[in-house]
Amino acid sequence: MSVVPLVEYDDAAPEVRAVYDDIMATRGTDWINNFWKALAHDPVLLRRTWESVKEVMAPGALDPLTKEMIYVAVSATNNCEYCIRSHTTAARAKGMSDQMLMEVLSVVGMANETNRLANGLQVPVDEAFLGKD
Amino acid sequence: MSVVPLVEYDDAAPEVRAVYDDIMATRGTDWINNFWKALAHDPVLLRRTWESVKEVMAPGALDPLTKEMIYVAVSATNNCEYCIRSHTTAARAKGMSDQMLMEVLSVVGMANETNRLANGLQVPVDEAFLGKD
Amino acid sequence: MSVVPLVEYDDAAPEVRAVYDDIMATRGTDWINNFWKALAHDPVLLRRTWESVKEVMAPGALDPLTKEMIYVAVSATNNCEYCIRSHTTAARAKGMSDQMLMEVLSVVGMANETNRLANGLQVPVDEAFLGKD
Amino acid sequence: MSVVPLVEYDDAAPEVRAVYDDIMATRGTDWINNFWKALAHDPVLLRRTWESVKEVMAPGALDPLTKEMIYVAVSATNNCEYCIRSHTTAARAKGMSDQMLMEVLSVVGMANETNRLANGLQVPVDEAFLGKD
Amino acid sequence: MSVVPLVEYDDAAPEVRAVYDDIMATRGTDWINNFWKALAHDPVLLRRTWESVKEVMAPGALDPLTKEMIYVAVSATNNCEYCIRSHTTAARAKGMSDQMLMEVLSVVGMANETNRLANGLQVPVDEAFLGKD
Amino acid sequence: MSVVPLVEYDDAAPEVRAVYDDIMATRGTDWINNFWKALAHDPVLLRRTWESVKEVMAPGALDPLTKEMIYVAVSATNNCEYCIRSHTTAARAKGMSDQMLMEVLSVVGMANETNRLANGLQVPVDEAFLGKD
DSSP, rough: SSSSSOGGGOOOOOOHHHHHHHHHHHHHHHHOOOHHHHTSSSHHHHHHHHHEEEEEHHHSSSSHHHHHHHHHHHHHHHHHHHHHHHHHHHHHHHOOOOOHHHHHHHHHHHHHHHHHHHHHOOOOOOOOOOOOO | SSSSSSOGGGGHHHHHHHHHHHHHHHHHHOOHHHHHHHHSSSSHHHHHHHHHHHHHHHSSOOOOHHHHHHHHHHHHHHHHHHHHHHHHHHHHHTTHHHHHHHHHHHHHHHHHHHHHHHHTTOOOGGGGGGOOO | OOSSSSGGGOOOOOOHHHHHHHHHHTTSOOOOHHHHHHHSHHHHHHHHHHHHHHHHHHHSSOOOHHHHHHHHHHHHHTTTTHHHHHHHHHHHTTTHHHHHHHHHHHHHHHHHHHHHHHHHHTTTOOGGGGGOO | OOSSOOOGGGGOOHHHHHHHHHHHHTTTSSHHHHHHHHHHHHHHHHHHHHHHHHHHSSSSSSOOOHHHHHHHHHHHHHTOHHHHHHHHHHHTTOOOOOOHHHHHHHHHHHHHHHHHHHHHHTOOOOOOOOOOO | OOSSSOOOOOOHHHHHHHHHHHHHHHHHOOOOOHHHHHHHSSSHHHHHHHHHHHHHHHHSSSSSHHHHHHHHHHHHTTTHHHHHHHHHHHHHHTTTOOOHHHHHHHHHHHHHHHHHHHHHTTTTOOOGGOOOO | SSSSOOOOOOOOOOHHHHHHHHHHHHEEEOOOOOOHHHHTTTHHHHHHHHHHHHEEEEEEEEOOOHHHHOOOOOHHHTTTTHHHHHHHHHHHTTTTOOOHHHHHHHHHHHHHHHHHHHHHOOOOOOOOOOOOO
């Protein structure tokens, strides 16, 4: 069970329903996942988070699949089970194969390892990496 | 200064030079960045880390640029300055524009935010996200 | 199940019972939550942790409710389920409404996002923020 | 130096200037700190982040000072120097004394400690903490 | 259930079986734990990770028990339940008593606390700690 | 510069001097490192932290060198520069060779890697790892 009650569509205030409707329309689905139902306890937080996610995950200089895989990578690093499960599902729906997932996680594992080697050894940044501005 | 002395090529033992040579040959460069010079203090760690990074970052189901952007995403999440600087440089060399970088970081920021919202609210995972195995 | 056995009051050594008694007296309750029962496996760790928590969470320049909300904020950032659940309960007992909780988590989410944007972009600290000592 | 160039007001595009103007008007200041100048490299990210921060940090069920202290607590947990410095400065401007800061950090320290004790021992959550929904 | 199917020995490809056989031979056991069965979905990742773990955890300047306790310490800091459980089990098999575990976690807790105090206060590093290289 | 002024011995209140004296006596040194000088801004925090560190790091079921290496491992995982530098120095003073440090960091790197592989794949914990209580 979550820390606050989940808000179901039928019980939702109009401003919450409006967000739910936009989520379903944008995604072409007919259901709302629990994350939004928990956020709905604060309609301002719900609306802001949804608008931000929608904007961030839209096609841009990066395609939506690449963005989803980056989302998975961060969620695995932070160990957020909900986010790992939901964004792995979303990435698969956008075309991520199991082999691609294993490679995402291979990079995540390696980066988490070398991040700590660089930290632990306090390696000074090379001049060549400090080029801009 | 780093926690252990950096090992320069001219002072390096043969097994360290062999790794340095392979790094330069693989990357088509004529210099070694400080990360490897610090690891070289333990030739077994140097060799294993380099062989692993080379294998992980090679083209596969994901292209090398996507892998570098995931590396940047994890390093920004963990706040490893060395890794942020070196892998941002590497990603740019492989074609990442500034706009692409800003979008990587936009996803990183959003994922770090929603990871904590999902954690803090202890949102239960939807059945639909628990499909496989 | 926990990694070490939970120590129940009836089975506890005198120095553990003394801490349990102080926890119940300080909190005005008649039960001990599992965290302390696990720590009790090492009476020195139990006593030190309890004495520290009691001192830190007492009224001071900050009131106990503010301190509990900060505890929730850190626990959500670190994704410690036990701590999220126990300190959210404690904060509610001290007056935190659901709306206050949602605002705590809104700040937590935003801070986790901008922390990574500042890291990823390696933004230099402004002189104006470096005033003291 | 940052990873992307800082965008100064005089060089900024109109949509960036509009955000800068709103930041200065909202805060009653006549300068822009580096964080926004780095984000400005992506005007959409700049606008979204500013609008979100403005909304989150406004008075609500929590007062702005409490919100700033929570921001400091998360930033100290994540070790984001820029955010620690900027939000400590902001919290002081809103009335945080040095003693209050020390108590914020005392709670942050204790929470980071007990988060790991609870994790490391895998303490099961008490029924009493699982009340709602 | 895991995000990818677990690969059982009987269903495994020859290169996966070869790694499984080496795990069992090295450890003197007749079963494979789930971690490797999940990695086996990508035989290259499986082989690299196993070879690396085998090399890192072998006796060296540090004995295997000390290495296992460090593994537990990192896993508790990162809150990886799987790793906490598996490496606590492994450390016990190598001689870690419950009192030793409690002391490992006591240090982990204290380090996580003082890490944040040092970060939050931005304490400058003493000259005396910057001796080498 | 730190976020609060460092408190030098000559300017310290009696209760701060008493802690400083105990630090120097316990360590057999004639100086105080900056961490304590920053904490001294809150004498209660200073005393509690010192008493806790002294108790945790004393010889017990684990020897002081092993404890220092675990401190380094956690600090490298969390990327606390101050703590990495000070505890690496302390561990060396207690007998840690450079090779031992490299092996500590090798385990830290590997643990940080496999922690994320286990998280990202959501590997279920084996029954064999769930034995006690």
